[in-house]
Amino acid sequence: MFSNLAIDVALGLIFIYLLYSLLASIIQEMAARLFNARARVLTKALRRLLEDDDRSGDLGAFGRFTFFNWFYELGWSVVYFFAPFQHSPFLKKFYQSPSIRYLGENSASARPAYISPQIFSQTMVHLLRGTLEENQSETAAIRHSLTYNTLQLAPDTIAHLRNLFEDAHYDVDRFRANMETWFNETMTRASGWYRRQTQVWLLILGLGIAAVFNVDSIAIARILMKDKNVREQMVRLAASREPSYAAVTDTLTRKNIFHRDSSYFRQDTSVSMMLKDTALIGVYAILRQDAGDAKNVLGISRDCVTDTTGGKKELRCGFTHPYQKNGWMVLAGWCITALAISLGAPFWFDLLGRVVKFRNLPPQQSAANNGV
Structure with a gap:
């Protein structure tokens, strides 16, 4: 030894x-x-994905500094804690879809902590196509929705969805695959957000535990x-x-x-x-x-x-x-x-x-x- x-x-x-x-x-x-912290981080990621949630421009010249952005984001985090769908009409509609709404554990944890890429793309297709008219194809319905932005999506989001649909050559299955890739990339970033949030809480708890x-x-x-x-x-x-x-x-x-x-x-x-x-x-x-x-x-x-x-x-x-x-x-x-x-x-x-x-x-x- x-x-x-x-x-x-x-x-x-x-x-x-x-x-x-x-x-x-x-x-x-x-x-x-x-x-319900995981569900809240997932909601934040979906808000960033579907609602162009970037408000740093509201700070003007101060938005260039991380210090001011941190406090600004902290303020919006408090707002979203009590009103998760504030200024996010499409996100609210997304969560009200049956395929998402019934993933929640109970009324106290209504929003799920996890959504699979397949469920995400399926829900997006359902929302984009809406109710099909007689003799209308799913591809035509989605194309009409994206062309005229019938869901009132944010500019950057609708532009990206149009690009994904065009990249898929207007094939719904390939469009879903493109959206799943997009979703997975955002979820990778969301995992980093959650880990950083956990580390901050561990630092705060660590100081409290050290003192107690x-x-x-x-x-x-x-x-x-x-x-x-x-x-x-x-x-x-x-x-x-x-x-x-x-x-x-x-x-x-x-x-x-x-x-x-x-x-x-x-x-x-x-x-x-x-x-x-x-x-x-x-x-x-x-x-x-x-x-x-x-x-x-x-x-x-x-x-x-x-x-x-x-x-x-x-x-x-x-x-x-x-x-x-x-x-x-x-x-x-x-x-x-x-x-x-x-x-x-x-x-x-x-x-x-x-x-x-x-x-x-x-x-x-x-x-x-x-x-x-």
Whole structure:
């Protein structure tokens, strides 16, 4: 076995980051389900696809700056949260189509979190052709709708649909295939939007968790470097929890809570891939217990003590560890923890596995691997 101070300290920190990253991911997933976040991102993608949703021009010269655009988009996100079809008449009609409306789970989650490319193209064809008149072909009906823009589509959207129809040489099946390709390209971008949104929430949750649980990276690193007994206990705790965390991480990845690629909106997560909320709560309880064990090993906590200085009894609450006397250093330690949590549990789990594997190598083999 190969072991030294730096590796053991790194192993302890990685275990802490993995533990609280898993905890943050579970909380974020619960919040995402509560607010139907996936369905909202899908609606945003369809709005961009079908309604030319680009309002950066409203800012004038300020629209060139990312800073102003970010706040502007944030404002519209609040508007769309309460009124998802604001200024989007065709999008509302799209969601009211039977093929889309009945994909929602229930009245509280009326909009689906996933639409297949085939359902998208089928719904678009149904809307474009409308009710066929006697002896009218489907191709003629779609061509008439696109030529005269009977659905009042946005300029860029109708122009693109006309191009797709012409590229298909007015063949409906090829037109559907072209629309499915268009849809898939947009869903790839939507997956990136959701991942970035998740990372922002993990950063916010990470800071909250660091403050609530007092996960001070700077103090933890100092404790692990100075106290051999604590360091050994943390290493044993990390080694004992790695197999169970492997099962949890694998399950959450398969259930699509963790995203290792950009294929989220191409998988049917509405039924077979959904993890029940009771299971999430069970995993949360296990992680809370592990967090308590790690906290006890490290000895970092807040407490209230009675101060009798000056002959008066005063109850003072605050940090009890000598490495947490400087409030600014504690805040910096929390911020480091939040940034680490935002990297996600899969990153820390993979890193933990590599460090544990390296640590368990015989000294001669580890030296050979390093070219010594």
